[in-house]
Amino acid sequence: MSQSITRQNFDEWMIPVYAPAPFIPVRAEGSTLWDQEGKEYIDFAGGIAVNALGHANPELRKALEAQAAKLWHTGNGYTNEPVLKLAKQLIDATFADRVFFCNSGAEANEAALKLARKYAHDNFGPQKSGIVAFKNAFHGRTLFTVSAGGQPAYSQDFAPLPPQISHAVYNDLASARALINDDTCAVIVEPMQGEGGVVPADPAFLQGLRELCDAHNAVLIFDEVQTGVGRTGSLYAYMHYGVTPDVLSTAKALGGGFPIGAILTTERFSKVMGVGTHGTTYGGNPLAGAVAGRVLELINTPETLQGVKARHHAFIEQLTALNDRLKLFKEIRGLGLLLGCVLNDEYAGKAKAISTLAAQEGVMVLIAGGNVVRFAPALNISEAEIAAGLERFARACSRFLAEGSS
Known part of the structure; x- marks a missing residue:
C-alpha cells in the first residue's frame, strides 16, 4: 500500500534535530527545483555547497549508473578501481602525495586531527597534543570536531569535551600566536569561514599561521x-591564497551530491597512519569514487573555474544594485560562489526571516548565523537562473522591509 508523505510526517517520525522548510522538494534539474505541489524554486543553497554541478546532472548520472551496474561495495578489506583513479586525480591536481577517503566533512576533519595528534606523539612525545582552532569555526558534529569548532552553542550540551583544544580569534594573527607553542600538535583553520558568517581569511593571516606551524613543528590543517x-x-582555496597546508580536508562538492569526504596530505605525514590506525566501512566505495571522479573531471577545467569567477561578479553586481535600492545589508562578502550578505545592525538576527520569505517567493537561500544570508549555488548555474533567483530574492527583501522586519 502506497502512503502519502507530508511535511507533518517529519514532526511525527524524525528525531527533531532539524527544522526543515514547510515544503518537500521532489524533483530538480540544474539549479531549478519543484516541490510536491509543483511550485518552482531557484536553488541558491546548493545543498549547502554540495550540489556543485546542479541537480540530476546527466554526466554524474551516467557515472553513477555505469558503476551501479558493476560494483557497489566491498568494504576496506579490498580496494577498487574508481577510488584509486580518484586518488590519483586529487594527487595530480594538488600538493598531496596520499589520500584517505571517508563519507563526510566531519569524518575528514576527525581523521585530520587524529593524524596530527599521532604525528606529534610519534615524533615529539605525548605532551605535544594541543590543538589551536578559531572562534566561530565549524568543523563538523562529531565530539572531536564540534569541540574544535569555536561555537559553544554546538558543543556545550555534550560535555565533557575533548581537552587541549583552544580557540583564537579568526583573522587575528596575534591571537593565534599567543596560543601556538611547542606543545601544539595542530592548527585547524578554514580559509574562509562558512557557517561562521562567510568570512574570507586575510592572506597575511594564513601565511602567518604557516610560519608559526613551521616554527613549532605543528601540523597545519586547512x-x-x-x-x-x-x-x-x-x-581549492589554498591555491587562491598561495599558502599550502600539511593536511587538507575535503567533502561536500567532491561528490556533487553523493556522500564522500577525504583528507589530502604528503608522504611525511601520511606514514604515521599504519594499518589499523584508522578506518571506515563505507569510505572510498566504488559508487562514491566513480561519481567524485567525474565531478573532478568536470570542475577542474579552466572553463568551469573561470565560469565561477564570472558568476561571482554577476551575483555581486546584482546584489549590490539590490542593496543600493533597499539598504538592507552593510556588507556583501565572500569568494567565488560562496557569498554572504551581512544585515545592517537594525536587522540583526533576522537572516532566518529573510530566508523564509525567499522560499515563499520561490528561491532557496541559506543563512550563516543570525545576521548573514548565504549563497552557495551550483558552480554551473545559468545566467537565467541567477537573474530569476535574484529577482525573487529582491521581492523577499522588499516584503521583509514592508512587513516590519519581523
Missing part, C-alpha cells in the same frame, strides 16, 4: 569542506 572543489574559483 578545512576546505565548504571552500573546496571549485567553490572559490580555484580548485
Whole structure:
C-alpha cells in the first residue's frame, strides 16, 4: 500500500534535530527545483555547497549508473578501481602525495586531527597534543570536531569535551600566536569561514599561521569542506591564497551530491597512519569514487573555474544594485560562489526571516548565523537562473522591509 508523505510526517517520525522548510522538494534539474505541489524554486543553497554541478546532472548520472551496474561495495578489506583513479586525480591536481577517503566533512576533519595528534606523539612525545582552532569555526558534529569548532552553542550540551583544544580569534594573527607553542600538535583553520558568517581569511593571516606551524613543528590543517572543489574559483582555496597546508580536508562538492569526504596530505605525514590506525566501512566505495571522479573531471577545467569567477561578479553586481535600492545589508562578502550578505545592525538576527520569505517567493537561500544570508549555488548555474533567483530574492527583501522586519 502506497502512503502519502507530508511535511507533518517529519514532526511525527524524525528525531527533531532539524527544522526543515514547510515544503518537500521532489524533483530538480540544474539549479531549478519543484516541490510536491509543483511550485518552482531557484536553488541558491546548493545543498549547502554540495550540489556543485546542479541537480540530476546527466554526466554524474551516467557515472553513477555505469558503476551501479558493476560494483557497489566491498568494504576496506579490498580496494577498487574508481577510488584509486580518484586518488590519483586529487594527487595530480594538488600538493598531496596520499589520500584517505571517508563519507563526510566531519569524518575528514576527525581523521585530520587524529593524524596530527599521532604525528606529534610519534615524533615529539605525548605532551605535544594541543590543538589551536578559531572562534566561530565549524568543523563538523562529531565530539572531536564540534569541540574544535569555536561555537559553544554546538558543543556545550555534550560535555565533557575533548581537552587541549583552544580557540583564537579568526583573522587575528596575534591571537593565534599567543596560543601556538611547542606543545601544539595542530592548527585547524578554514580559509574562509562558512557557517561562521562567510568570512574570507586575510592572506597575511594564513601565511602567518604557516610560519608559526613551521616554527613549532605543528601540523597545519586547512578545512576546505565548504571552500573546496571549485567553490572559490580555484580548485581549492589554498591555491587562491598561495599558502599550502600539511593536511587538507575535503567533502561536500567532491561528490556533487553523493556522500564522500577525504583528507589530502604528503608522504611525511601520511606514514604515521599504519594499518589499523584508522578506518571506515563505507569510505572510498566504488559508487562514491566513480561519481567524485567525474565531478573532478568536470570542475577542474579552466572553463568551469573561470565560469565561477564570472558568476561571482554577476551575483555581486546584482546584489549590490539590490542593496543600493533597499539598504538592507552593510556588507556583501565572500569568494567565488560562496557569498554572504551581512544585515545592517537594525536587522540583526533576522537572516532566518529573510530566508523564509525567499522560499515563499520561490528561491532557496541559506543563512550563516543570525545576521548573514548565504549563497552557495551550483558552480554551473545559468545566467537565467541567477537573474530569476535574484529577482525573487529582491521581492523577499522588499516584503521583509514592508512587513516590519519581523
